Amino acid sequence: MSYGVDMYSWMKTLFPLNRSLSGEGNRKTLRFLQTLVPDIKIGEFKSGHSAFDWIIPHEWNVTDAFIERSDGSKVAEFSNCNLHLVGYSVPIDKIVSKEELLKHIHYVDEMPNAIPFVTSYYESDWGFCISKHEFEKLGEGPFRVYIDSSFKGSEEGGVLNFGEVVLKGKSTQEILFSTYICHPSMANNELSGPVLSIALIKNLSKAIHHYTYRFLFLPETIGSICYLSKNFKKMKKNIVAGWVLTCIGDQGTFSYIPSRLGNNYADRITKEVLGIQVPEYISYSWLDRGSDERQYCSPGIDLPICGITRSKYDIYPEYHTNLDNLELVSEESLEKSLEVLLHLVKKVESQRVPKSTILCEPQMGRRNLYSNLSTRKSYSTQTRKMMDVLSYLDGDHTLEDISNKCGIDLYQINEIIETLLAHKIIEI
């Protein structure tokens, strides 16, 4: 079943919202995701509190912003494009000279049509982003700069929001998908991650899986740091593998961003699956990292998580500009990405490591799992296979290992596992 059309239409709805580290745009984004997956819970981290080394910033909201020429014409209108306003700009309503204005104007010299994405989360500042064409037509001052923004600290109930959904599996062991919701109107580097996550959730919800699946929708960096600061021990215990999802809706070549040490379980699975599904994939180095793998894999955290993208952030020219828009992504690309992610899931599921709960062989006869009459041929091929599989269920061998060792296909192995589980001979 295809979700390409759906994913693209969800992106269209989400595209105009003014996401940032915090604020109404983020809540609107999460509430729309809830209409697709009602189980998503919206959580919050309180502004002003600390998380590891960080102070959680105030909540930021914007009503309007623009630059107004003396003749009343406006430039850099927030209502036209939310990238025009530097993220976390302080409120201002002031007449300024051109000289002063220029200190607060950002454009991209080599891309005359592009409006860049600029933020100043952790230092009070204000600014506008415009295209070089607009910059050249700015005219002389004085200018009125108008920003109607507001900040809420913890006393005013300021928070950073995030979304989380857990699909309970048979096991408490978890697979994590983490994506972010902190970029305003950008498609590939932002919305591709959330909409693919939703499609994955819809797909995985059709059946109970072995593993528990957790999906996180966080503001980048500060969000994963906050989440880790509260959940790190549990994550260290439960997470078997995880992926950071971003920049995964365009037509670029699939790309793998390794974990810091490059050899965890997610790394291995990713290389195996991409090697088969998209053998032309690009393998980056940890030095090329840039998203939340920076936190998930930092020294002492070192969760088994890596990154997967199409065109990696930083690499494609439209990155962090208004040109990273709905034309850069496509239904087909999203559909293909979903397919690859489902292969990752399938691979992980096929590599579980159930474990016998009984020392020595179990008494299979009293469970009618083999004949109580012992003749020269009583041990059927089927029984033999079950005993062979059982003998490897030591919590070290994956089902795939066992399939290779015993020459029994995974389908049959799964049948045997179900039987052994039903008889409480093993646990997963």
Next chain:
Amino acid sequence: MSYGVDMYSWMKTLFPLNRSLSGEGNRKTLRFLQTLVPDIKIGEFKSGHSAFDWIIPHEWNVTDAFIERSDGSKVAEFSNCNLHLVGYSVPIDKIVSKEELLKHIHYVDEMPNAIPFVTSYYESDWGFCISKHEFEKLGEGPFRVYIDSSFKGSEEGGVLNFGEVVLKGKSTQEILFSTYICHPSMANNELSGPVLSIALIKNLSKAIHHYTYRFLFLPETIGSICYLSKNFKKMKKNIVAGWVLTCIGDQGTFSYIPSRLGNNYADRITKEVLGIQVPEYISYSWLDRGSDERQYCSPGIDLPICGITRSKYDIYPEYHTNLDNLELVSEESLEKSLEVLLHLVKKVESQRVPKSTILCEPQMGRRNLYSNLSTRKSYSTQTRKMMDVLSYLDGDHTLEDISNKCGIDLYQINEIIETLLAHKIIEI
């Protein structure tokens, strides 16, 4: 000194006894072994008690059993061959139609002369085993089926018996040999194991060895499970290597059945010794297992034990029939097997890992182990060798490792070890 003739004659004595999981035939077997090795202790596991996942079956004894035709002629007489009766058959004395009898008759279609070995240990049933020739001459019914068997639960003092002997060595570390005593009149797949064990015991008793040697005579599967359920922790601590002995009296090629993980110390020793002594040996896979290595190597147990046979069970046509008889085994084959087992023992002994009891070099001078006068030549070659050997006695290097590292032959190394032991500089 050769034990081939003795081993063969012991087999002749033991062959007619009606062994099973339990009963008088097993006790007679063990009592005869006691006449050869008085130190063998006869132990018991109580019927009805549990051992890991298993319930220990009732003790079973048989006085007589046969099928009688209307004309008074008898077939499948237990007194002629104890394989005629299905093991653990319930008592019966009843006239039955041919149709009903046939549900309880076992023969081997492709071997018209063979009486198969059939048991029903864990489900109440009765039955007879005959050759296909006898089957064809059975005639029409009705038949009288007569089985004078009895069962004893724990209240009636029912037990499963086993034999055990320990040859104390200098160390508490142990070498295990495990064999079984639960098959009625069969030679290769049963008696070869116990008689070789006895010959090994007689051989090893001639001197004090480094390791302690433990020999077990158990009913297969349930016996090793019972023994493990009571001794597992001690075994895990003490056992350095062990072998399951069965099917080791015929002329077949020597065969190695690996442990579950295939890389323990017994595996390594076995491959080294067979590779030199009988280079044509067959190396099976864990998937070919079938004897008590199934329990000793099960997940979580994982003792350093593997199997060694001539023609492996399941492989030779006479297996589990009355054709596995005294003609299948020979004095020469038993003698050759003993020789190979003694090479295993010798190898293990040569690979001990003694350990210095002293931090830093010991003060050899005050033990007169080297000259107290230090000149340019005072350090004799002999002293130098002793210090070199001593420097590697860290509990990690085997004597063989040290021989290779220092270029000193094993004979000299053993002399040095004896000296160091006598001076309490090392322990084994």
Next chain:
Amino acid sequence: MSYGVDMYSWMKTLFPLNRSLSGEGNRKTLRFLQTLVPDIKIGEFKSGHSAFDWIIPHEWNVTDAFIERSDGSKVAEFSNCNLHLVGYSVPIDKIVSKEELLKHIHYVDEMPNAIPFVTSYYESDWGFCISKHEFEKLGEGPFRVYIDSSFKGSEEGGVLNFGEVVLKGKSTQEILFSTYICHPSMANNELSGPVLSIALIKNLSKAIHHYTYRFLFLPETIGSICYLSKNFKKMKKNIVAGWVLTCIGDQGTFSYIPSRLGNNYADRITKEVLGIQVPEYISYSWLDRGSDERQYCSPGIDLPICGITRSKYDIYPEYHTNLDNLELVSEESLEKSLEVLLHLVKKVESQRVPKSTILCEPQMGRRNLYSNLSTRKSYSTQTRKMMDVLSYLDGDHTLEDISNKCGIDLYQINEIIETLLAHKIIEI
């Protein structure tokens, strides 16, 4: 700055002193070293006490010793050369026949000019060492043998002395240099070690280093055993690498004596540095050992220490004779040895493993370590390098590893480390 001239002149001062396991000559040696490095502490181990397996011998002092012919002429005068007297000779003043004297005379048959070095530390004996030429001119007896020596047990305040100096670094982790002070007038096999240690100390004292440096001046064997018996646990915890220094002032090829297991950190560093600095170096085996690596690397001790020499003890003909004198060593050789040792130090320092003190990335912005304005280019090359380096500071990667992984030279890495240390983001 060159120390070759100084080292040679210190040797000249130290050469005549009568060093042994203990006594006034050892204290004079240490006191002279204190004039060069005032921080050297003189410690002691009490005679008669035990250390691991050893009993610490009595303190031994000598006033005079000689053999006197009937005509009043003297041979083997201690006042001419302290090697004439067997170390730890008991006092005697007696007329003896030539036959009896010969039992106490040592010379080197194949080296007619050499006076050998002989000791009897652990058994009461007396003796004289002379050249073969002197031996041939000894004449007939009777002879007066005169030895004015004395022994002090613990009651009389007898001790074995040693010297120790610690150069505190930023870290409590230590680099050890161990050398010995127990040979009388010999230059290469004794004094080269202490004078190189002093030059190293002077060099290292010019700056605060990362590691703490500890230098030991011990009587060989018994000294290192005593020191280990009191400090082993602390050494095991703190010592990162160490070297035994002896026979390192002659012109022989540099030589490496591995640790017992041959693969510790000191082994690796030594092979790397010698491989680059003196590629023609000789790599010996543990079986060729002979100095205090015997104790530092003994089973259960196994400190990360190995040996480095020019012509190894035992190998050069002058070894343990009066021909191992000031002509055998040279300013140039000592200078070259110092240079190589400083390369070892530099290598170790470059391989430290600092560790992040913060989970997840630190908030660099509030420390002004990167721009708070996030634009498409805000992450400067310099910032990127800092974050890359920081991401590997997990306490497992050495600075050299990180240099290789990130392609940043060690100089820049050290600058980054200093910055991160100053901001308390990492610890060393």
